Amino acid sequence: MxxxxxxxxxxxxxxxxxxxxxxxxxxxxxxxxxxxxxxxxxxxxxxxxxxxxxxxxxxxxQGFGAEDNYRSGGGGGLRRSGNYNFNNNNTWGRTQSQQPANNRNTLKKIEKLCNLWAQGSCKFGDNCKYMHQWSTGGCFTLLAPLEGHQQVITGIAMPPGSDKLYTGSQDETVRLWDCQSGQVAGVVNLGVTVGCMLCEGPWVFVGLTNLVKAWNIQTSMELSLNGPVGQVYSLAVGNDLLFAGTQEGTILAWKFNVATNCFEPAASLKGHTLAVVTLVVGGNRMYSGSMDSSIRVWNLESLQCLQTLSGHTDVVMSVLCWDQFLLSASLDKTVKIWAATESGNLEVTYTHTEEHGLLTLCGMHDSEAKPVLLCSLNDNTIRAYDLPSFSERGKIFSKKEVRAMQIGPGGLFFTGDGTGQVRVWKWSEPTTVQ
Known part of the structure; x- marks a missing residue:
């Protein structure tokens, strides 16, 4: 490799x-x-x-491939914790001249999954012009496909310390999977579309239409949180509050009352003009991405909007906090890296452009503890990039687009695609040369 x-x-x-x-x-x-x-x-x-x-x-x-579009830079690293600062803005991306010479001007097999191979009926074998494998790059190992859902996977959650994986789908069910056997351990029929899922401590939260369900896996308590109007697309927890991004553009907040043993409405954050499809908490801030193409920055103490980020030109599908950076992905085919200026406001320091719209981001570390960004695109692929260079490590292919990704323990991560299939992946150990 x-x-x-x-x-x-x-x-x-x-x-x-x-x-x-x-x-x-x-x-x-x-x-x-x-x-x-x-x-x-x-x-x-x-x-x-x-x-x-x-x-x-x-x-x-003449003609340029993806290698030609890297920006200059290269040094440095990126970690989830610790004080690590970039000296300038050109540490993101790298130029064509920094690409290995044997990667230039080389004809490749068309990097698209062979649908006939996926169905077990391709007759071309090695002569097929499309891919006959679920991933490239040699850095991923597919451990198990989990079959059962009938429609798009919209949420994946694995509570800490639990031996169960929770998955939600537009088929109106939540499935529980036994992590040892990979078999279905239970099915919850909800009767409405699952828009998102989140686990925090013993709680598993499920965003539904006009409702949020809360399950305590330790006590088996089940609560219904009313208030949302339309589909709940995103959930986040911060400062002892549960936040839900709704279809009408409002972000609702609840606080758990120990005395009454229930979640009570705490606030309603307004500002977005269209649905809030992604939420993330970092430090004492919450970031919300919307179909109105903007990102809003909220103070978790005052619950006031501090700044509106307008760098994207289409739906902001995913936001991710990593160290002192905010990463955002959009259907406008870009990933933007935001960093705070001396005034405290966020500004774009680097833009990575893809050939297709982006659906979701997931940040994790590989088997050597190096930071890697997983980007799901609407061409049915996931791209894995080293950070901060944005050099491609490999790809994962699916039958349909992947809308849900979740990190697990020990180098595991989970993906859910538009066919309803959930896959369990693990980072491969690096090959040692004797």
């Missing part, structure tokens, strides 16, 4: 110049059907090999 470039390269073999049956007489143009892996003409009047580089060092075939 190429740890520097983080990309696994697939070479399509073609006739060499010495055995190309008169290749020098062919038109000096590359066959577009050969590039797509489906040329059937023999002999073909066009080249079945790439044009050589021009004498001045520029590529003869």
């Amino acid at each position: 190429d740890m520097d470039g983080g990309r696994k390269v697939f070479n399509r073999l073609g006739p060499s110049s010495s055995s190309d049956n008169g290749n020098h007489n062919k038109q000096q143009k590359v066959c577009i059907y050969w590039r797509q892996g489906k040329c059937t003409r023999y002999p073909c009047p066009y080249l079945h090999s790439e044009l050589p580089s021009a004498a001045n060092g520029k590529r003869a075939h």
Whole structure:
């Protein structure tokens, strides 16, 4: 595995110049059907090999891939805890010149999952132009697929110390999975769509339509929190408050009353004009992302909005706090890195651009304790990036888009896709050279 470039390269073999049956007489143009892996003409009047580089060092075939779009920088690291500061803004991303030479101008197998292979019926084998594997990069191991849900997975939760995994879906059910056997341990039929899930201490919270359910897995207590209007899309806990982002754009807050043994309404935060689809708490701040393309920063003590971030141009699907940074992902195809200025306001210090809209972010550490960002895109893939360089480590492929990701103990993480399948993954141990 190429740890520097983080990309696994697939070479399509073609006739060499010495055995190309008169290749020098062919038109000096590359066959577009050969590039797509489906040329059937023999002999073909066009080249079945790439044009050589021009004498001045520029590529003869123009066009830029994802490698060309990295910004300059490279040094430093990123950790969840501890005082670690970046000296300047160009530590995020890296330039094309820093990419390994063997990763440039190399033809790749089309990085798209073969649907026929996923169904067990592809007849092309190694000659198929699409991917016949669930991941690339060599850094992930698929431990188990969990089958049972019938629609999109919208929430995954694993309470600390529990031997059960909770998953919620638009099929109006929550399923409990035994972590030892991988079998279903229980099914809760709710009768309404599950919009999100969150675990905090012994509590599992489920965002539903016009309601939030709260289950205490230690006491088996079940509570219903009324107040939301429409679907509850996001949940967060901070300063002893439970927050819920709703379809109408309001963020509702409840506080647990020990005396009455119930959650009582505490506040209603207004400001977003459309649905609040993502919430995260970091320090004494809460950050909310909305369909109105904005992010709002809230003080957890006063519950007042301190700042509105307007850097995105489409729905803000996910926000993530990591050290002193806020990361946000949007359907506008960008991940933005925000950092506080001397005035205390957040500003964008780096923008990472993808070819597709982003759905959710998940930050974790690999088997060597290096920080990695998992980005789910609406092209049915998850990209894994080293931070802060944003060099790609690998990809995970799904039949449909992944809308839920959750970190587990011991290097585990869980993904849930649009088909209703939940997968259990683990970071692979690095290969040691003897």
